[in-house]
């Protein structure tokens with residue numbers, strides 16, 4: 029089942045334009061993520077696809093059929109909401125198979141699907157409880173199980189893991205993905221969590237105030253962000269963005285340090301982007317500074333270095349460190365991994381070699 033969104037626009041009654049011009053092609057069997065900060069319009073898009081929300085203009089096309097004006101029940105979708113939408117008077121099991129009961133699925137198939145779903149979401153011991161007696165995370169899992177057993181081939185999920193603890197969330201991420209692939213489901217998945225977007229998506233749409241910033245495979249967005257917004261959204265710790273002045277072959281940082289570029293770039297103000305994993309501590313490094321922050325992670329360490337720039341330089345080390353706050357260090361950047369953006373934050377499409385500095 030494919031989904032096509034064409035020129036979707038939405039302004040709420042209060043005059044707030046929340047979707048400006050949303051276009052998307054979601055292919056059959058794709059796991060498609062809508063990611064962005066709170067209020068960026070993710071849920072509004074999902075509701076427009078589901079049919080819960082009339083749009084001002086544009087089309088929603090499901091499997092080549094224009095469903096823009098069809099009610100939700102005729103769109104053959106299932107949904108997993110942040111707020112569960114469970115029936116309080118039904119047990120966990122009854123809630124999960126509710127949609128199937130309505131469609132007269134045989135008793136044996138229903139029982140088998142129920143068993144699989146309960147085991148998937150680890151709720152075997154809770155099947156006879158009612159939603160009121162479950163924790164938020166458990167309710168969320170019931171809601172997830174209900175969508176997964178339904179026979180709808182399109183599943184819309186709105187932050188379905190937001191109430192789970194970190195360990196269960198990581199586990200469910202993998203399980204949802206495996207199940208989606210096994211069942212060949214087309215999923216639109218809303219999250220504000222960049223890790224979920226990176227680890228789960230086939231395609232990711234990053235939204236910012238109702239506009240699309242970039243669409244692509246997760247690593248494409250990470251490695252080839254079209255602007256500083258996208259570069260900054262993905263990655264933890266965040267990318268280092270440094271304001272620089274370029275004059276022919278000379279690049280000057282705001283602390284006065286200059287570097288030679290490998291080729292001339294039009295003179296002017298730019299921003300250089302360097303991801304924390306592409307900065308390395310080395311005694312022969314071209315830069316020096318003082319350790320201003322240390323964050324031990326167990327399997328690695330995030331540190332930040334003060335080199336008298338407006339922002340600290342973030343570095344991601346893959347090991348534990350004996351360095352202490354205030355220690356002086358020298359470091360370097362992997363030149364070929366550096367990105368350059370113009371003063372408006374748009375990625376420059378100059379050859380990578382132009383950035384090789386010495």
Ligand SMILES: Nc1ncnc2c1ncn2[C@@H]1O[C@H](COP(=O)(O)OP(=O)(O)OP(=O)(O)O)[C@@H](O)[C@H]1O
Pocket residue numbers: 040041042044046064065066067068069070071072073220
């Ligand atoms: N019914 C409504 N009336 C007016 N404005 C609304 C309505 N629903 C949402 N909005 C506004 O539309 C914008 C987008 O909201 P939406 O819920 O789509 O964002 P979101 O990205 O899903 O956010 P979150 O992650 O917080 O759920 C927000 O600025 C919100 O305040």
